[in-house]
Amino acid sequence: MKFSVVVGQQALKERLLNGCRSGKVPHAQFFSGDPGSGNLALALAYATFTLCSQRTDSDSCGACPSCIKMASFTHPDVHYTFPVPNLKNKQGTPDFYTDWRNTLIQSPYFSYENWMLKLGAENKQGNITNEECRAIIRNLSMKAFEGGKKILLMWLPEYLGAQGNILLKFIEEPPDNTLFLLVGTNTNRVLSTILSRSQILRVPPIEDEAISRFLKETKGLDQESADRTALMSGGSMIKAEELLNVTENVFLQPLREWMNMCYALRLNEALKWADNFSGEGREVLKGFFGYAMEIMRAVAVQEILAERSGLSTQEKEFVSRFAKIVHPGKIENIYNHLNSAYYELERNGQPKYILSDLSFKFSRVIRSAD
Numbered sequence: 280m281k282f283s284v285v286v287g288q289q290a291l292k293e294r295l296l297n298g299c300r301s302g303k304v305p306h307a308q309f310f311s312g313d314p315g316s317g318n319l320a321l322a323l324a325y326a327t328f329t330l331c332s333q334r335t336d337s338d339s340c341g342a343c344p345s346c347i348k349m350a351s352f353t354h355p356d357v358h359y360t361f362p363v364p365n366l367k368n369k370q371g372t373p374d375f376y377t378d379w380r381n382t383l384i385q386s387p388y389f390s391y392e393n394w395m396l397k398l399g400a401e402n403k404q405g406n407i408t409n410e411e412c413r414a415i416i417r418n419l420s421m422k423a424f425e426g427g428k429k430i431l432l433m434w435l436p437e438y439l440g441a442q443g444n445i446l447l448k449f450i451e452e453p454p455d456n457t458l459f460l461l462v463g464t465n466t467n468r469v470l471s472t473i474l475s476r477s478q479i480l481r482v483p484p485i486e487d488e489a490i491s492r493f494l495k496e497t498k499g500l501d502q503e504s505a506d507r508t509a510l511m512s513g514g515s516m517i518k519a520e521e522l523l524n525v526t527e528n529v530f531l532q533p534l535r536e537w538m539n540m541c542y543a544l545r546l547n548e549a550l551k552w553a554d555n556f557s558g559e560g561r562e563v564l565k566g567f568f569g570y571a572m573e574i575m576r577a578v579a580v581q582e583i584l585a586e587r588s589g590l591s592t593q594e595k596e597f598v599s600r601f602a603k604i605v606h607p608g609k610i611e612n613i614y615n616h617l618n619s620a621y622y623e624l625e626r627n628g629q630p631k632y633i634l635s636d637l638s639f640k641f642s643r644v645i646r647s648a649d
């Protein structure tokens with residue numbers, strides 16, 4: 280993947296290129312950012328640039344044998360590590376490598392939830408296994424096939440448990456010509472021993488203008504729709520692409536019902552609903568919270584955007600109705616509750632309890648006098 284196809288993030292691209300030009304490349308770098316920010320895309324472009332045999336001053340060539348292997352994610356000197364669900368069968372844990380390649384070929388902008396869904400494991404927790412850590416060590420101990428650098432690209436080191444500590448020796452004293460590229464979202468959840476040995480690169484949300492340009496050039500949107508969708512996306516390519524795809528979202532109906540129950544103080548009903556809906560499973564619920572946050576953000580900016588091209592007619596209807604009853608300060612409150620609930624779910628909180636608790640909180644927020 281060339282730097283030129285990574286959406287936006289010009290300042291970071293420059294910073295990475297400057298590092299390469301000066302020859303001062305840290306051997307472990309942590310690309311920390313939201314999944315839609317392009318942290319993974321940047322790391323892939325960086326790896327491609329590092330290995331390219333005919334690179335220019337500012338980008339890889341895209342045509343040399345190394346670039347061609349990188350484009351199909353089959354370069355023998357790049358080892359990819361990512362969380363996988365525990366779906367052990369008689370043959371052991373499937374390696375999911377083909378899924379990984381196919382996913383990357385489609386788009387390097389995807390979240391942990393997208394990935395688990397793709398593997399048909401939405402209710403399972405993923406992790407980076409012990410076996411995988413041993414495979415990394417085996418792999419990095421070998422000489423580079425192509426005589427250049429070896430790269431370990433680890434996506435979401437936050438899913439590395441204590442077993443990850445066996446990698447420390449490697450990160451501390453890496454074999455010659457070895458680069459560690461860690462790509463993650465939440466540095467708080469990464470083993471501190473690993474984090475402290477890496478240079479952290481904060482990947483901010485993508486500039487609206489860059490997303491808008493991308494939507495115009497590759498998705499054929501007119502300027503106005505591209506600008507609106509970019510604004511709605513909050514700097515996330517994942518959200519921008521979701522907004523393009525969504526015609527009718529399956530989460531709208533439950534969200535509408537839930538908010539109605541909270542507004543009308545039908546709390547018994549809300550508790551029954553929570554009981555029922557929590558049966559959908561943790562990962563579906565995370566998606567639901569993500570969607571609800573998206574809609575709340577649309578409610579918050581709805582005065583700025585007279586028309587929102589990213590939303591379906593029903594969603595627009597809900598958003599404008601909700602904005603009339605609930606003022607922006609309250610929306611922010613609701614958004615923050617959803618956000619905390621999302622993280623509580625990630626930390627294995629009980630779905631049923633979280634949903635019931637949220638119902639009480641929302642009723643209080645929506646009905647409060649101020």
Ligand SMILES: [Zn+2]
Binds near residue numbers: 346
């Ligand atoms: Zn090349």
